[in-house]
Amino acid sequence: MKLTIEVNGDRHDVDVDPETPLLWVLRDELRLTGTKYGCGVAQCGACTVHVDGRPRRACVTPVRSVVDKRVTTIEGVSGPTADAVRNAWVSIDVPQCGYCQSGQIMTAVALLTKLRRPSDDDIDHAMSGNICRCATYLRIRRAIHQAAGDAK
Amino acid sequence: MSETTKTRTGVGRRNFLVTSASLILGLTLGGRNAAAGGSPLTKVRGGDASPDLFIEIRADETVEITCHRSEMGQQVWTAMAQIIAEELEADWERVRVVQAVGHPRYGDQNTDGSRSVRYNFHRLRVAGGALRTMLERTAAKRWKVAPSSCRAVLGKVTHPATNRSISFGELAADARAQPIPTEGEIVLKKRADWRYITKPVKSLTVPRIVRGEGTFGMDVQLPDMLVAVIARPPRVFGKLKRVDDSQTQLVSGVVETVVLDTPTPPAHFQPLGGVAVVARNTWAALQGRKLLELEWEAGPNASYDSETYAQELMAKVREPGEVRRKRGDVAAALESAAERVAAEYYVPHLAHSPIEPPVATAKWDGDEVTCWACVQAPQAARKAVARVCEIPEDNVTINVTWLGGGFGRKSKPDFVAEAAVVARAVQAPVKLVWTREDDLTHGYYHAVSAQRLEAGLDAEGRCVAFLHRTAFPVIDSTFEAGADQPSWGELRLGASDTPFAVPNLQLETGRADAHLRIGWLRSVCNIYHAFAVQSFVAELAHAARRDPKDYLLTLIGPPRHVDPNKEGAEYDNYGSSLDDYPIDTARLAAVTTTAAAMANWARPLPNGHGLGIAAHRSFTTYVATVVEVAVDEEGRLAIVGVWSAMDAGTVVNTNHARTQLEGGTLFGLSNALYGEITAKQGIVEQHNFPAWRVMRMNEAPRHMETTIIESDAPPGGIGEPPTPPAAPALTNAIFAACGLRIRRLPIFGPDRRDRLAVKGVKQ
Numbered sequence: 001m002k003l004t005i006e007v008n009g010d011r012h013d014v015d016v017d018p019e020t021p022l023l024w025v026l027r028d029e030l031r032l033t034g035t036k037y038g039c040g041v042a043q044c045g046a047c048t049v050h051v052d053g054r055p056r057r058a059c060v061t062p063v064r065s066v067v068d069k070r071v072t073t074i075e076g077v078s079g080p081t082a083d084a085v086r087n088a089w090v091s092i093d094v095p096q097c098g099y100c101q102s103g104q105i106m107t108a109v110a111l112l113t114k115l116r117r118p119s120d121d122d123i124d125h126a127m128s129g130n131i132c133r134c135a136t137y138l139r140i141r142r143a144i145h146q147a148a149g150d151a152k
Numbered sequence: 153m154s155e156t157t158k159t160r161t162g163v164g165r166r167n168f169l170v171t172s173a174s175l176i177l178g179l180t181l182g183g184r185n186a187a188a189g190g191s192p193l194t195k196v197r198g199g200d201a202s203p204d205l206f207i208e209i210r211a212d213e214t215v216e217i218t219c220h221r222s223e224m225g226q227q228v229w230t231a232m233a234q235i236i237a238e239e240l241e242a243d244w245e246r247v248r249v250v251q252a253v254g255h256p257r258y259g260d261q262n263t264d265g266s267r268s269v270r271y272n273f274h275r276l277r278v279a280g281g282a283l284r285t286m287l288e289r290t291a292a293k294r295w296k297v298a299p300s301s302c303r304a305v306l307g308k309v310t311h312p313a314t315n316r317s318i319s320f321g322e323l324a325a326d327a328r329a330q331p332i333p334t335e336g337e338i339v340l341k342k343r344a345d346w347r348y349i350t351k352p353v354k355s356l357t358v359p360r361i362v363r364g365e366g367t368f369g370m371d372v373q374l375p376d377m378l379v380a381v382i383a384r385p386p387r388v389f390g391k392l393k394r395v396d397d398s399q400t401q402l403v404s405g406v407v408e409t410v411v412l413d414t415p416t417p418p419a420h421f422q423p424l425g426g427v428a429v430v431a432r433n434t435w436a437a438l439q440g441r442k443l444l445e446l447e448w449e450a451g452p453n454a455s456y457d458s459e460t461y462a463q464e465l466m467a468k469v470r471e472p473g474e475v476r477r478k479r480g481d482v483a484a485a486l487e488s489a490a491e492r493v494a495a496e497y498y499v500p501h502l503a504h505s506p507i508e509p510p511v512a513t514a515k516w517d518g519d520e521v522t523c524w525a526c527v528q529a530p531q532a533a534r535k536a537v538a539r540v541c542e543i544p545e546d547n548v549t550i551n552v553t554w555l556g557g558g559f560g561r562k563s564k565p566d567f568v569a570e571a572a573v574v575a576r577a578v579q580a581p582v583k584l585v586w587t588r589e590d591d592l593t594h595g596y597y598h599a600v601s602a603q604r605l606e607a608g609l610d611a612e613g614r615c616v617a618f619l620h621r622t623a624f625p626v627i628d629s630t631f632e633a634g635a636d637q638p639s640w641g642e643l644r645l646g647a648s649d650t651p652f653a654v655p656n657l658q659l660e661t662g663r664a665d666a667h668l669r670i671g672w673l674r675s676v677c678n679i680y681h682a683f684a685v686q687s688f689v690a691e692l693a694h695a696a697r698r699d700p701k702d703y704l705l706t707l708i709g710p711p712r713h714v715d716p717n718k719e720g721a722e723y724d725n726y727g728s729s730l731d732d733y734p735i736d737t738a739r740l741a742a743v744t745t746t747a748a749a750m751a752n753w754a755r756p757l758p759n760g761h762g763l764g765i766a767a768h769r770s771f772t773t774y775v776a777t778v779v780e781v782a783v784d785e786e787g788r789l790a791i792v793g794v795w796s797a798m799d800a801g802t803v804v805n806t807n808h809a810r811t812q813l814e815g816g817t818l819f820g821l822s823n824a825l826y827g828e829i830t831a832k833q834g835i836v837e838q839h840n841f842p843a844w845r846v847m848r849m850n851e852a853p854r855h856m857e858t859t860i861i862e863s864d865a866p867p868g869g870i871g872e873p874p875t876p877p878a879a880p881a882l883t884n885a886i887f888a889a890c891g892l893r894i895r896r897l898p899i900f901g902p903d904r905r906d907r908l909a910v911k912g913v914k915q
Contacts, residue, residue: 016433016435017404017405017435017436020435021435024433024434024435027371027434028379028433028434028435029433031373032364033364033367033368033370033371033373034363034364034365035364036368036370036507036508036556037370037434037509037585038507038508038509038588039588039840039841040438040587040588040589040840041588041840041841043840043841043842044507044588044841046507073364074363074364075363075364085362086362086363089358089362090354090358090359090362093354093355093358093807093808093811094358095225095355095357095358095361095362096225096226096227096811096812096815097224097225097506097507097508097554097555097556097557097558098225098357098358098361098366098554098556099368099506099507099508099554099556099557100507100556101361101362102361102364105362120854123849124849124850125850127848127849127850128848128849128850128851129848130848130849131507131841131846131848132507133505133506133507133557133559133819133846134225134507134557134815134819135814135815135818135819135822135847135852136811136814136815137818137847137848137849137852138814138818138852138853138854138856139811139814140849141849141852141854
């Protein structure tokens with residue numbers, strides 16, 4: 001079935017089963033491989049993207065449900081908050097293997113967009129859906145606080 | 153990978169590939185030296201140090217460094233580049249890294265065992281120093297001055313006497329034609345002059361990761377590539393009895409199904425068999441697999457039941473076992489002790505669950521196959537593919553992508569062999585994807601283990617007899633059908649090397665059959681051995697009414713070097729010599745006192761709080777960890793703080809050593825809190841998160857401090873040593889907080905109530 005979706009500001013025509021999770025459309029059809037597969041059941045957060053600015057698990061989001069919505073991936077997320085998050089991630093050397101970090105960053109950007117000065121409890125609440133097997137949690141927390149201080 | 157977008161001309165051979173997404177994976181096999189006469193550096197300590205194997209300088213001043221070890225988050229790209237750039241006197245801003253293919257020419261590429269820096273430090277310094285020497289000689293020749301009057305500094309060769317300088321890029325082509333100097337001609341830089349080594353140089357991968365760039369195994373795309381998933385037999389060595397794929401064939405995008413051969417024991421790195429579903433995209437492959445109708449023969453492991461097995465394993469350590477290390481007369485000392493203490497410990501199977509599951513892509517050209525995969529051991533992958541496909545190893549090229557975590561899983565290349573087999577069957581490039589369910593139910597599991605420790609204390613509470621019995625299904629069983637005896641290589645992981653100053657000490661082992669594929673997982677047997685030994689130390693301290701930290705230091709004893717080989721053990725010291733890397737009790741004691749001081753060990757604590765400590769040497773590195781917990785009346789546990797000190801000898805990158813100390817410690821805490829893989833009727837019961845549970849942000853400690861001990865000793869391991877002390881430090885802290893002694897892991901069961909079985913914690 002032919003669908004049109006908007007990803008990172010560009011419109012794409014795709015011909016897929018409308019039930020296909022957005023994750024596989026991004027990765028296999030649009031070759032946007034920054035969004036990762038980790039579990040397929042919305043338990044690890046590696047596939048987190050923004051749909052109309054809010055974090056969504058692309059692995060359980062049927063592509064039909066994002067027609068007429070704005071999808072943003074790690075490749076396209078931008079603006080002062082995204083910049084502050086990326087800068088903090090780099091200056092603190094947060095990632096180890098990096099595979100989960102697209103999802104961590106997308107969740108962190110969404111958190112800081114909603115809450116400019118999140119508390120540790122806010123961070124726990126927002127980030128606990130994103131598994132990092134390298135366990136970079138201490139640095140993710142620090143980086144979110146740093147980004148909150150830097151974001152204008 | 154943008155680091156690899158240029159293909160090499162001239163020296164060396166390049167395998168590269170342009171994909172439809174304009175992604176270029178250029179992967180390097182460093183060529184022989186262009187200069188006639190070959191290299192005099194093929195046999196330096198650690199291997200071949202010929203500079204052209206690792207370094208190419210381009211006319212545009214780019215210094216391209218080939219990393220022959222796999223990048224999986226330990227920042228090995230950065231570390232290897234730091235070592236080479238240091239001796240080369242390269243300008244760090246010009247350094248780029250490319251990933252080596254798997255080839256014996258690089259020497260050992262198996263990126264596990266915490267040995268990338270340990271094995272390659274000297275060799276890579278020599279390689280960098282050799283090319284620096286060649287550049288200096290080239291400049292001297294141009295200027296007609298003595299080479300000793302020229303000096304390489306940050307990407308240029310200078311002649312201070314005449315204030316001239318010339319860039320590496322301008323010299324590179326001529327320098328390459330110079331003879332490679334002998335090791336004796338190369339003057340390595342003095343430690344005091346290091347500008348990169350020991351410094352917190354920024355990661356070369358992180359700036360790309362935060363943009364979603366970089367190519368992991370899962371991200372490989374080839375033109376006309378198909379995607380496959382496999383329905384594997386639910387039990388190891390189970391067989392396919394019948395398959396009906398008629399519903400699968402109806403799924404739009406499914407191309408075909410492939411029945412795979414059933415392997416014969418031992419498992420080694422063979423595909424497990426089953427039925428592959430090959431499709432035009434991942435989703436179609438997954439949907440098609442769901443619709444397969446499958447019947448399996450159970451095979452020889454259908455009786456494996458974790459509950460029963462735990463009892464059998466525990467029974468083994470209650471009986472005398474085979475003596476593997478012996479000092480004095482433990483039996484007599486136990487007999488005459490004023491007090492005897494005994495405790496039994498159990499640690500379950502664990503899964504690696506790297507956040508990127510195993511995945512590999514294969515493309516055939518005649519009887520040659522090229523693979524792209526997230527492998528820790530590309531040469532093992534090359535061998536496995538050659539063996540399974542019955543082709544010469546030279547017909548197999550293994551390109552190594554970034555690894556989305558490894559932890560030991562990705563040094564078992566069964567998934568690469570699967571990709572090659574399926575790609576050959578369908579005569580098209582195939583990406584063979586493992587789902588999380590595949591990863592958790594068809595792993596090479598960390599061994600379940602049972603241990604019993606017994607000690608005799610004298611009237612003053614001093615330990616005079618120390619008996620350690622351990623039993624677990626062995627890694628050898630994966631490579632040799634029926635192997636059931638712990639190897640020296642497993643015992644050296646925290647059992648045969650216990651460094652305690654006790655007059656009578658004995659290690660015994662029991663035999664155990666394996667019913668899953670047993671593999672190595674970050675720090676391997678150190679996980680359970682350190683858990684038992686370091687828990688038992690705290691139990692002895694309690695029995696002796698002594699402070700656990702003081703008692704641990706007493707057991708570690710006076711400064712000395714311990715050699716288990718003198719007491720009947722065969723101890724290989726993680727592949728490093730005991731002369732260079734002794735078991736040094738002074739260093740173990742030093743990290744212990746450092747961690748205790750960091751945690752302010754003797755401070756008064758609130759009710760319900762407790763401090764626990766553990767110290768352990770592994771991979772030639774010393775780590776001590778203190779954990780503070782709080783336990784409330786309901787048995788709720790909070791990890792209040794963690795303090796870790798690590799002495800890894802010379803540390804190439806202090807910042808990344810800290811990230812490993814943090815991550816490795818939390819990895820150990822995660823295992824201890826939640827980690828358990830169980831089997832019923834031979835089938836693994838945990839299919840995905842959260843049934844297999846790993847630590848999340850809200851469960852991680854909020855406070856952790858790390859100290860990297862400054863040391864001139866040769867570099868030790870970094871990636872694994874932080875893990876072993878974490879679990880016993882945690883359970884010792886829980887005992888200190890509420891009197892509950894945890895001897896069976898994980899701490900929390902599958903009910904997810906997360907309550908400790910405490911009665912009346914004072915608040």
